[in-house]
Amino acid sequence: MVEHTGIRARVRAELTGEIKAAARRQLATEGANLSLRAIARELGMASSALYRYFANRDDLLTALIIDAYDGLGEAAETADARYRRRGDHVGRWLAVARALRGWALAAPSEYALILGSPVPGYRAPTDTTGPASRAPLVLAGIVADAAAAGALDEVPAPPLPAKLRAELTAVAGQVNVPLDAPVLARMMLAWTELYGAISFELFGQLDNLVGRRDEWFDYQARSMAALIGLR
Amino acid sequence: MVEHTGIRARVRAELTGEIKAAARRQLATEGANLSLRAIARELGMASSALYRYFANRDDLLTALIIDAYDGLGEAAETADARYRRRGDHVGRWLAVARALRGWALAAPSEYALILGSPVPGYRAPTDTTGPASRAPLVLAGIVADAAAAGALDEVPAPPLPAKLRAELTAVAGQVNVPLDAPVLARMMLAWTELYGAISFELFGQLDNLVGRRDEWFDYQARSMAALIGLR
DNA sequence: CGCTGTCAAGAGCAGTGCTCTCGTTTGTGT
DNA sequence: ACACAAACGAGAGCACTGCTCTTGACAGCG
DSSP states (O other): OOOOOSHHHHHHHHHHHHHHHHHHHHHHHHOSSOOHHHHHHHHTSOGGGGGGTOSSHHHHHHHHHHHHHHHHHHHHHHHHHHOSOTTOHHHHHHHHHHHHHHHHHHSHHHHHHHHSSOOTTOOOOGGGHHHHTHHHHHHHHHHHHHHHTTOBOOOOOOOOOHHHHHHHHHHHHHTTOOOOHHHHHHHHHHHHHHHHHHHHHHTTTTTTTOSOHHHHHHHHHHHHHHHHTBO | OOOOOSHHHHHHHHHHHHHHHHHHHHHHHHOSSOOHHHHHHHHTSOGGGGGGTOSSHHHHHHHHHHHHHHHHHHHHHHHHHTOSOTTOHHHHHHHHHHHHHHHHHHSHHHHHHHHSSOOTTOOOOGGGHHHHTHHHHHHHHHHHHHHHTTOBOOOOOOOOOHHHHHHHHHHHHHTTOOOOHHHHHHHHHHHHHHHHHHHHHHTTTTTTTOSOHHHHHHHHHHHHHHHHTBO
16 A cells, blocks of 8 residues: 555556556447456456456546546646636636536546436545536636626625525635635536536537537526626 | 237236336436346346347337436426416426426436436437427426516627527527527526536535535526526 | 237347456565 | 565456347237
8 A cells, every 4th residue: 555666566557547548448438337358358458457456347437537527627727727817707717618618528428427427336435526626616716816806796696595505605615715605606506507518518418409519608608607797 | 010909009018117117216226227137037027028028228228218308398397387377487487497306306317317428329319309308398488488478687698699699590490489599598508507407416416515405406596587587 | 710920938148247266477675 | 686475467257237049838810
């Protein structure tokens, strides 16, 4: 368990990576119920040898899930970080939204793995909660910046029940984003919509309905920015 | 293929129903990759006998998918039909939204089947497009009623690119809902958000984040009604 | 009544996840 | 430099899967 930093550990890490790469490749064509034997075959090794690297199929799946969350989160973070005009909160929001969609379109099977229907019989370990929150935290950060800059419009919103409001306030404190409950609620709603938009497109719900996908997504992202009060 | 209405056809239909029921039961526990042998075992018959009723696993899955779409659509339709004050468009919207969520919570595995990540290797036949549009059509109908009654508020919205606008106008004509492009766009965005909200809750994305699920969903549904312009 | 189409059952094939055992390789502490 | 323990890959085997093919029984219609 301890880091031995030897040559052995190096080749082990490399082979582990190759296994995950092969698994990802298979994920794209065969879906979440990946075949360990097929992976082993592709790597030219015995199927039983895989168990030296992953205790079972779920373990391998967990590794893929964490990688996917990290990939999505990093896409969001770099998209925001690279955006020059930090005061243009709508621009940042749009850039991050596009990055999320772009990542999803580039790796649809990995997106489905983390944000699609849960794999039956698979229970996500707690290791995934950290990476999972990276993407929404980027969105929250943009809104928080706007709020701090006094650049948030007042927007009409349905009433927030007191107890729900209290819950949201607690969540804001827990993840350390300086947003009051109504704004956080709108931001979460917007994140929900973006997720729905990407999923609709990816899962085929838009087929024969909307052809101009880029424009349609941009329209939605802009609508959500407006709903939050970004300007 | 012709309806023979004989005794033979009756027992066949009954057994077909029992097979689907068993498959649904297994869907809830094991997920989309259902085991024909387990179904046959549950019904006390040989696994090979199932192939008299469904050509293969995908065929059985297709039947379940169509049933699920119909169930979701019917839940939406009856929820709207039962709502008394037809002029209260927000109320109808909320009732339908709650019905959609209620159906999903009652049959999470069936919801995942139709609106979750697509089953790998499975290609949905065209038979599913009809039932699939029932639920969103109910929502569109409410908005259309509001528009016809002149009960739609003017709401600010991002610009709609001309070509996208034309596409949406074509879609409105195709499904025969008298909505102009901007309103249809907002309605589709709202439907996307509701789907995202239900999926988030069902797929565990809200765990350790929002406890008061009913209130949170109502808030979102109300927000979407306001975004469309319902009052 | 007898033919014919429908039906269930069984064996069998190729594939799966996973376990256990068996030699071999390899890094490392002495 | 050497020996030892840990790590490793390969193979056989178990119980399971979807699916096909064949066989035999039975029931409905002319």
